[in-house]
Amino acid sequence: MPALTSFTNNVSQLMDRIRDKTAVLGVIGLGYVGLPLAVEKAKAGYKVIGFDIQQKRVDMVNQGINYIGDVIEDELKELIKQGSIKATTDYSEINKLDVVAICVPTPLDSYQQPDLSYVRASAGEVARYLRPGILVVLESTTYPGTTEEVVKPILESTGLICGKDFFLAYSPERVDPGNKLYNTKNTPKVVGGVTAGCTEVAATLYEQVLESTVHRVSSPAVAEMEKIYENTFRNINIALANEMAILCNRMGIDIWEVIDAAKTKPYGFMAFYPGPGLGGHCIPIDPWYLTWKAREYNYHTRLIEVAGEINNSMPEFVVERIGHILNEERKPINGSTIHLLGIAYKKDIDDFRESPVIKIMELLEIRGANVVYSDTRIPAFTYKGKNYEGVELSKENIQKADITVVTTDHSDFDYEFLGNTAKIIFDTRNAIKSVKTVGKLYRL
Numbered sequence: 096m097p098a099l100t101s102f103t104n105n106v107s108q109l110m111d112r113i114r115d116k117t118a119v120l121g122v123i124g125l126g127y128v129g130l131p132l133a134v135e136k137a138k139a140g141y142k143v144i145g146f147d148i149q150q151k152r153v154d155m156v157n158q159g160i161n162y163i164g165d166v167i168e169d170e171l172k173e174l175i176k177q178g179s180i181k182a183t184t185d186y187s188e189i190n191k192l193d194v195v196a197i198c199v200p201t202p203l204d205s206y207q208q209p210d211l212s213y214v215r216a217s218a219g220e221v222a223r224y225l226r227p228g229i230l231v232v233l234e235s236t237t238y239p240g241t242t243e244e245v246v247k248p249i250l251e252s253t254g255l256i257c258g259k260d261f262f263l264a265y266s267p268e269r270v271d272p273g274n275k276l277y278n279t280k281n282t283p284k285v286v287g288g289v290t291a292g293c294t295e296v297a298a299t300l301y302e303q304v305l306e307s308t309v310h311r312v313s314s315p316a317v318a319e320m321e322k323i324y325e326n327t328f329r330n331i332n333i334a335l336a337n338e339m340a341i342l343c344n345r346m347g348i349d350i351w352e353v354i355d356a357a358k359t360k361p362y363g364f365m366a367f368y369p370g371p372g373l374g375g376h377c378i379p380i381d382p383w384y385l386t387w388k389a390r391e392y393n394y395h396t397r398l399i400e401v402a403g404e405i406n407n408s409m410p411e412f413v414v415e416r417i418g419h420i421l422n423e424e425r426k427p428i429n430g431s432t433i434h435l436l437g438i439a440y441k442k443d444i445d446d447f448r449e450s451p452v453i454k455i456m457e458l459l460e461i462r463g464a465n466v467v468y469s470d471t472r473i474p475a476f477t478y479k480g481k482n483y484e485g486v487e488l489s490k491e492n493i494q495k496a497d498i499t500v501v502t503t504d505h506s507d508f509d510y511e512f513l514g515n516t517a518k519i520i521f522d523t524r525n526a527i528k529s530v531k532t533v534g535k536l537y538r539l
Contacts, residue, residue, distance in 0.1 A: 105228040105260070106292050109193060113300050116140040118193035120300075123217045125152050125182060127376070127446070128234060128268040129198035131165045131279040137179040138170065139304045144192065145182040146220075156182035164444055165270070165278055189224035194300060196232045197221070197246075198268065202380065209238060209384050211245060218249040225253050230262040230296050233315075236322050236381050238388040241265075242315035243289060258290035264297035265315035267322035272375075273444040283307045287318030326381040327399055332367040333378070334402035337409055340369035340539050344416070351525045351538060369539055371502050371523040372409035372451025374440020379406065379449050410454035413523055413539070417459070417498060420521055420537050426497055429463030434496035436488070436513070437503020438470040442524075445472035452502040453478055467492070471507055493517050501526050 112118035118141060122133040125147040137143045147153050155162055159172030174180045189195060199213035214235055221231055231250060233242050242265040247257050257263045266286045271277060284301045286309055288294030294311050301309045312318050336354070343350040350369060358366045373379040382403060386396045418428050440450035447453060452468075459466050469488040476483050486492050488508065493499060499517040501508075504524035513520065514533035523539045 105262075106296060109228055109230060109262070109296055110299055112193055113296070113303055116303070118300075119144065119191055121146060121189060121192040121195040123147075123195060123197045123220070124199040124213075124235075125149075125156060126198070126200070127163055127165070127272060128270050129196070130156070130161075130163045131270065132196060132198060132234070132268075133180060134166050134171060134174065135279050136304050137174045141304075142178070143180045144188055145180065146184070146186055146188070147182060148184060150184055153182040153184055156180070164272055164446075186220040187224060189221055190226060192229060194230040194232070195221055196234050196266075198234045200376065201235045201237050201384070202376075203383055207383050208387050211237065211241065214241065214245065215249065218246045222250050222253050225250055225255055225261060227255060227260045230264070230293075230300065232263075232297055232300075233265050234268045236267060236326070236377065236384070237319060238323065238384040239316040239319040240388065241319060247289060258293060262288065262290075262293040262296045263315075264288035264293045265318045266297060266301065267318055269322075269325075272446055273441060279305075281306050284309045285312060285318050285321055286310070287312040287315045289315060320385075323381050323385045326378050327385060329367070330373070330378050330382050330406065331398060331402040332365070333369070333373065334405040336367045336369040337412075338405050341412060344539070349538070351528065368525070370409065370451075371413045371455060371539070373406045374448065374450040374452075375446065376448050379403075410451045410458060413451075413455050413500070413502075413521075414458045414462070416537070416539070417500065417521060418462075420519060421498060424497070424519070427463075428459065430465070431497040432465045432467065432495055433459055434486075434493065434499045434517075435466065435468040436470075436499060436501045436508060437505055438468055438473045438476065438483075438485070439503050439505070442504045443472075443506050447473055447476060455500075455502060456483075467496070470503065471505060488513075490516050 120136045120141045121144045122129045123146045125145045133143045133145045145156060159175040161168035161171050197217045199217050202210045204210045233246055247263055251257055255261050264286055266284060269282045284305055284307060286294055286298045288297055298309045298311050340350040354366055357364050382399045386399050389396045421428060421431055435452060438447050438450060438452050456466050467486050469485050474485050493516045498519045498521055501522045501524050504526035510527055510530050514527060514530035519535045521537045527533060527536060
């Protein structure tokens with residue numbers, strides 16, 4: 096009976112602190128997921144402590160300097176001024192928290208296997224300062240079973256018991272950088288706790304912070320699987336669009352016109368679009384987590400792997416098309432100046448993680464091309480120790496190029512100007528569709 100009383104008190108006390116906004120919330124990892132989440136929690140009236148191993152990030156947050164596109168800098172400055180948010184590299188401050196969310200990267204290693212080192216390290220830091228009554232939520236995208244098979248044992252190594260002494264849940268991040276309609280605050284949230292009490296405490300927190308609905312599921316594994324399913328769904332459908340683009344090119348059919356026609360059907364069809372390849376930290380990576388986990392159950396995820404192969408091959412296909420287009424002009428890739436428009440993996444963001452454009456650039460350089468790029472959001476970057484610097488999208492620079500390739504369809508590119516200026520355009524994003532005056536135009 097004392098154990099039950101302790102559990103009931105922990106639930107009641109934490110629920111009260113969450114509802115009256117006296118709970119202190121922590122976010123581990125101040126990147127594309129963690130910083131927007133920390134800001135929304137602070138805007139909801141909570142005191143928030145952000146943790147990160149990068150001193151530069153911590154300093155920027157504490158100075159009110161934003162480095163994430165989905166965060167409004169003026170809001171961050173005001174929250175810092177009010178004392179609602181502070182950032183630190185000192186993980187001992189976890190002992191001040193009532194709730195902590197883990198929002199760290201979950202990359203793949205060189206063997207395409209899950210690298211949970213950041214999750215394990217974060218869980219280890221939480222365990223060092225774990226105290227009764229705290230809620231721990233993992234938000235990093237990962238394979239089904241991570242919360243209960245990896246995080247829970249680390250936390251319980253302290254002697255505290257999940258569901259009795261502390262609460263543990265999984266709630267997948269749903270961040271779509273550059274999305275002008277949906278953001279952290281208004282995107283529906285999924286929550287699955289190790290116990291029913293864990294689920295309810297975590298769901299109550301998100302209901303206080305977000306404007307969206309909170310959907311409760313029966314376990315962390317369900318929540319983990321639904322996140323992987325979301326991104327696998329997109330990965331496979333984009334692969335289909337890419338494969339159709341390759342086939343349509345060989346058949347002399349315009350894939351973009353095909354998709355526009357298919358979209359007229361009011362049911363049974365959802366438009367996905369081809370492109371130069373997949374980038375970012377979700378769609379190209381998450382399905383491989385499921386593929387890896389499936390081997391434990393002696394199951395081979397054939398469709399997922401084939402989709403990955405198709406999407407991963409698109410940079411090579413783009414380079415092949417560039418070669419064919421230049422060949423029609425009696426020019427080889429070797430020695431040609433090729434101007435790439437956009438380095439970011441998608442439009443209107445400054446993120447080039449896993450960007451297929453980097454691979455395209457690399458393949459062109461191997462073939463002897465003189466590659467230049469323009470990207471208003473990424474004026475310079477470093478890749479494999481080499482520094483790259485963009486050029487101004489000027490008439491002079493465009494006319495110097497033997498071919499201009501639209502690789503990222505940023506809204507602030509002047510496509511009318513481009514259409515009237517470039518010698519040859521290869522549009523991999525269908526960004527030139529509304530431009531009336533264009534010279535030689537090729538589309539994916």
